[in-house]
Structures are given as C-alpha cells and as structure tokens.
Amino acid sequence: MLKLSRLTDYAVVVLARMGTAPEARQSAPDLAGRTGLAEPTVAKVLKILSGSGLVVGLRGARGGYVLARPLADISLTEVVTAFDGPIALTACVDGATGCCDTGGSCGMRGRWDPVNAAIRNALSGITIADLAAPPPVAFIPEAQIRLAAE
Amino acid sequence: MLKLSRLTDYAVVVLARMGTAPEARQSAPDLAGRTGLAEPTVAKVLKILSGSGLVVGLRGARGGYVLARPLADISLTEVVTAFDGPIALTACVDGATGCCDTGGSCGMRGRWDPVNAAIRNALSGITIADLAAPPPVAFIPEAQIRLAAE
C-alpha cells in the first residue's frame, strides 16, 4: 500500500517536538512523555534517526538527543528514506536482477524511474518544519499547494 | 514502506499490454500468456480493474476485456487508488477518530494533507500511456521531469 511506516510517522512527531527546543538535549524518556508515545518506541525511533545523522545522540548520564540541523533543513525525503529505505514504488528499479522474470521483455524497464523521481521531488520540497509549524493564525499551506499544482 | 502493492504493478503491465490492441477484446488467459504472469493473478487484476471501470468486462464464451478509455486518459492515480485505496501516507487523515490518541494535541492534525495532495498530483500527471509507450528513439520523459521540478 502507498503508506509510509508507522515509525516514520512517529519520527516526524518526535522531530517536531524536538524542534520546540532546538538547543536543549532531550532524552528518549523525556520525549516519550511529551509526545504521548511509548518509551521503547520513541527510543527506537531516535536510534534510527541518530544512525541517519538527523539527530545527534549524546551518551552517558544526562545524555539525550539534539537536532543535527534545524527542522527547516530536514526534508521529508530524508526521514522517509531513513525508515522506509530508498523511495522506489516498485521492485523493478536500480537494475534489480530478474525483476519480473518476463525475460527482459518487460517493457517497463526504467519506466518507473520518472515516477519515483516525481515522488522524491515532491517530498524533498517539504521540510519537517512545514509539518511541525506551531499553528499560526490560520494555516494555509500555500507553498505546498503550489508545489502540488502540476 | 513507500511501495505500491504488487497487484498495482501487474495492473500497469496488463493495461500496457492491452494498449497494444486497444480495440480487441482480450481474455484473461490470453493476457496472462502475453505478459508472462500467472493466469489467476491476471484474472484477479482484471476483475479489480473492471470493478473500477478502467476496463470493461465482456462475459460469456469469446468474452474478454476491453479498455474503457485510451491509456493516455488513465492516470496512475486511478490505478493506484483502485488497488491501494485512497492515497493517504498516514492514518491521520480524513478525521480518523482518535488517530494517535495524543488527545487532540497531536499538532500534526491536517498537516499531512498537503503532502498527500502533492503525491496525488504527481501521480495524476502521469498516464499509463507514459509508462507503456513503446520505446521511441530515445525516451526522455521531459514532461515528468518538469512535473517533478518543485
């Protein structure tokens, strides 16, 4: 299904929460409490985010996590890629050997690439800051709408 | 993961094959043979396509399927929607009740909508004909690239 994994969803929530105090180091139990998510799950999310370099983990007592970059510099593509792997709608990509066993006469060879690129670009144009912005007077996502207009 | 279901992939292949003889009625076993896919699977795909109105099923002996519209008039969004349901990257959409149990303070409420719209629009701009076109001299998908450029 064309859905992103639940962990990706959690990651955006956690990142958004971290964005409210970009300088402070925040621990996993702390963020769990503030987001209302289960602590082990938040810990797992943060470990993956740390592995992807989107946050920086500080070990030891009084440790925690800090945003590696401001939310406005983190695109949705990066988060999705960290949890769901490279964005590729079908398995028929990057020269997957014997993708569909139709003997090379698939006819679809390489045709999905522009589609993947379109998705990637759409997600690249949206930052976590766009998703996390504290509700201003009224949220009218003109930028995103313009982005969506073919 | 951000992948579409395998049936959707099959559907594109089957539709592309049907596009090579748009007028002729083609049976499920016939299309299975021509695409190299398993016959029951092709039958299932065609039933779903028929239910969505993308192809027209003709019952009885010497029956088969005919494209309801030329491939150039069938967008990827329609095919994806037929198999994967409405395009919604997260469950937090269309007022899903108690989506994340954070007590309404989710802060993400409605924020994914522009993202979903962006994906939908990107896929709407691509037709099955774009994916199925028999390789011309060189396939340079200018249209799609332009579409992807934010």
Place this chain on the structure above:
DNA sequence: CCTAAATAGGACCCCTGCCGTCCTCTTTCC
C-alpha cells in the same frame, strides 16, 4: 437445447514484513 468458454465475486491460507518489546553493552556525569 446443450455445452464450452469466460467473467463476477467471494473465500481461504500462507507468508512476508512491520512493530513493539526487551536484553546487553558501552559511555558519561555525579
């Protein structure tokens, strides 16, 4: 009228992959 061919529509089981949890090791502050 009867048979064969083909669609329509479910029902079913298997199996993959996600998800949530937990355990251990390492690091660092007090």
Place this chain on the structure above:
DNA sequence: GGAAAGAGGACGGCAGGGGTCCTATTTAGG
C-alpha cells in the same frame, strides 16, 4: 563506583497482501 542514558541487536506477535481456488452467471456456437 553507581546511576542514567544511548547503541545495537534479537525476538515473537500480528496484520495485511498475495496467490489460489470454487461457484454462479453469462453468452457464443453447434
């Protein structure tokens, strides 16, 4: 030295997709 917290991996439960099959209905042809 002890406690707190991240790093890394392992593991079982479970939902959802997928492939298959069965039956009913329709229709062309002999």
